Amino acid sequence: xxxxxxxRNRMKSVRQTLQVTGALKLISTSKLRKARRRLEDTLPYFxxxxxxxxDIIGHSEEHGQKWFDPRAAKKDRKVATLVITADMGxxxxxNHQVIRYVEESCPKGSILLPIGNxxxxxxxxxxxxxxxxxxxxxxxxxxxxxxEIAAFAVSEFLAGKIDEFKVVYTKMHSIVKLEPVVQVLLxxxxxxxxxxxxxxxQVTAAELGPDGESPYVYLPSEAGLFDALVPQYLxxxxxxxxxxxxxxxxxxxxxxxDSATKNxxxxxxxxxxxxxxxxxxxITSEITEIVAGASALEx
Amino acid sequence: xxxxxxxxxxxxRRFYSGKAESVTFVTHDGQIQVLAGHExxxxxxxxxxxxxxxxxxxxxxxxxxxxxxxxxxxxxxxxGAAEWPEExxxxxxxxxxxxxxxxxxxxxxxxxxxxxRMAAARALNRIAVATxxxxxxxxxxxxx
Numbered sequence: 093x094x095x096x097x098x099x100r101n102r103m104k105s106v107r108q109t110l111q112v113t114g115a116l117k118l119i120s121t122s123k124l125r126k127a128r129r130r131l132e133d134t135l136p137y138f139x140x141x142x143x144x145x146x147d148i149i150g151h152s153e154e155h156g157q158k159w160f161d162p163r164a165a166k167k168d169r170k171v172a173t174l175v176i177t178a179d180m181g182x183x184x185x186x187n188h189q190v191i192r193y194v195e196e197s198c199p200k201g202s203i204l205l206p207i208g209n210x211x212x213x214x215x216x217x218x219x220x221x222x223x224x225x226x227x228x229x230x231x232x233x234x235x236x237x238x239x240e241i242a243a244f245a246v247s248e249f250l251a252g253k254i255d256e257f258k259v260v261y262t263k264m265h266s267i268v269k270l271e272p273v274v275q276v277l278l279x280x281x282x283x284x285x286x287x288x289x290x291x292x293x294q295v296t297a298a299e300l301g302p303d304g305e306s307p308y309v310y311l312p313s314e315a316g317l318f319d320a321l322v323p324q325y326l327x328x329x330x331x332x333x334x335x336x337x338x339x340x341x342x343x344x345x346x347x348x349x350d351s352a353t354k355n356x357x358x359x360x361x362x363x364x365x366x367x368x369x370x371x372x373x374x375i376t377s378e379i380t381e382i383v384a385g386a387s388a389l390e391x
Numbered sequence: 392x393x394x395x396x397x398x399x400x401x402x403x404r405r406f407y408s409g410k411a412e413s414v415t416f417v418t419h420d421g422q423i424q425v426l427a428g429h430e431x432x433x434x435x436x437x438x439x440x441x442x443x444x445x446x447x448x449x450x451x452x453x454x455x456x457x458x459x460x461x462x463x464x465x466x467x468x469x470x471g472a473a474e475w476p477e478e479x480x481x482x483x484x485x486x487x488x489x490x491x492x493x494x495x496x497x498x499x500x501x502x503x504x505x506x507x508r509m510a511a512a513r514a515l516n517r518i519a520v521a522t523x524x525x526x527x528x529x530x531x532x533x534x535x
Contacts, residue, residue: 137400141469144460148433235402235471308460311434312419320419320435321458328469331402 096374099367103360110356116182117349124267124342131264131339138332145325148308149280159280159318172203172223172248173274174241174259174330176337177211184348186262186270186341187211193272194260203254205241207334233334235327242326249278261333262340268347270340275333277326280318393427397443399454399468406452406473407443414466415442416459425459425466432461436470438512440520451476453520455513479521488514 175194177187187210194211198204200219206212215222245257257278262270310317397411415424417439424442425432436459441452457470491511498504 133404134402136398136405137402137469140398140400140467144458144467144469147462148460308431308433308462311423311432316419317433317435321433324435324457324469324471327471328402 094366094370096367096370099363099370103363103367106356106359106363110353110360113182113349113352113356117346117353120342120345120349124339124346127335127339127342131335134332134335137328138336141325141328141332145280145321148321159278159322169255170203170253171198171256171258172205172245172254173198174205174207174245174257174261174333175211175215176259176261176333177206177208178341178345179209181210182348183341183345186344186348187214189270190260190262190272191215193274197260197274205244233331233338235331238331238334239327241330242323245278245326246323255279259330259333261337262344263336264340264343267343270344275329277329278322280322392444392447395427396465397467398465399441399443399452399470399473401470401473403472406470409445411443411445411466412447413442413444414459414468415440416454416468418459425461427464429461429466431463432459434459434461436468438509438516440516441468441473451520451523453479453517455516474517474520476521476523479517481518481521484514484517484521488518 173194175190177190181187187208191211191214194204194215195218198220201221203221203223204211204215205223206215212222245254248254249257256276258274258276260272260274263273264270392412394410394412397407397409397414398405399407413424413426415422417423417437418434419437422439423434436454436457438455439453441454443450443452452473452475454468454473455471457468459466459468488511491507491514494507495504495511498507
């Protein structure tokens with residue numbers, strides 16, 4: 093049988109855990125509020141830029157070839173994936189979901205650009221080629237970081253070092269519904285953009301067809317336009333993915349810490365009962381001993 | 392004057408959303424003014440002044456790089472940043488200009504010099520829009 097001291101020690105440790113989870117929950121709640129506001133500010137741009145790109149690509153007649161050429165015929169195509177995870181755990185299934193998604197969708201030996209410590213440490217041990225340039229943290233995503241990533245992707249793609257560039261991040265449908273998604277950014281592909289399309293977007297797949305609408309006029313020229321457009325587009329989409337992942341991380345952490353706090357409270361309640369029972373048992377046995385001792389003296 | 396719907400989006404916020412009668416922005420070879428009924432067009436937007444005519448009133452704003460899409464009845468601009476003159480932090484822009492100017496002369500790497508030049512152009516543009524003076528000297532606002 094547990095002694096009172098054992099239970100008291102257990103309760104102490106549970107109470108300490110409770111403090112940690114409670115504090116983390118509060119932190120992530122306030123961060124989530126901020127991150128959601130940011131996400132709401134970015135979403136019109138993020139979705140708009142994707143819609144616009146889809147629309148532009150869908151209506152252009154001959155594309156700026158270098159951005160579209162899928163190099164499908166090439167053997168062992170090099171696919172680079174930007175993987176956005178958190179810097180720390182304690183976020184429920186958030187990191188694990190992204191990692192599992194990447195393992196399922198990226199063949200061994202492909203190139204990964206990990207963002208966030210958890211993903212980086214995990215994939216370091218696995219059969220993936222890591223590019224260390226982006227050891228930046230996911231703390232507060234900035235447009236500047238997105239710009240650097242986009243510039244890197246563009247230069248590697250144009251140099252032929254990578255044949256495909258995609259990003260895996262977590263999309264927040266609601267606080268409780270987080271889902272890892274993949275978005276192919278390069279080469280540009282109208283079909284892939286439509287498949288990845290948001291349900292809320294105004295552009296429908298039908299609009300992409302040969303609908304008799306006049307094609308766009310491009311300034312300065314079609315090729316020149318895409319040279320200017322693609323880095324802007326990538327920057328916007330990468331930033332949107334970073335912000336979305338950040339908000340998802342906070343939501344996941346808040347939910348996880350909330351249930352951890354509840355569990356700890358429940359456990360404290362159960363331990364309290366057991367503690368009282370043990371205390372009573374101790375008192376009872378003490379009384380029994382005293383009574384037994386007294387009656388032994390009387391005899 | 393006939394109008395069209397116009398949206399100006401930045402990663403930080405929806406800068407403008409509503410009707411407009413004309414939108415003017417800077418692109419590769421100078422300013423473009425878009426009126427209602429303009430043909431479909433996609434063009435890169437460069438650092439410069441954005442002029443938007445709403446209800447007969449001309450409003451100016453400072454914008455950075457991005458692109459514009461013009462289609463039937465609507466004009467959408469996707470830019471890195473956009474500010475009305477009253478929102479511009481003049482001191483911050485001037486400090487940025489100072490930093491960028493020193494970097495242009497001290498940096499060795501070409502792309503860093505390039506980045507500094509862009510930063511200087513952004514700062515100059517902000518200052519020009521904030522003070523309401525005509526656009527900054529062409530030598531500094533090359534956008535090259």
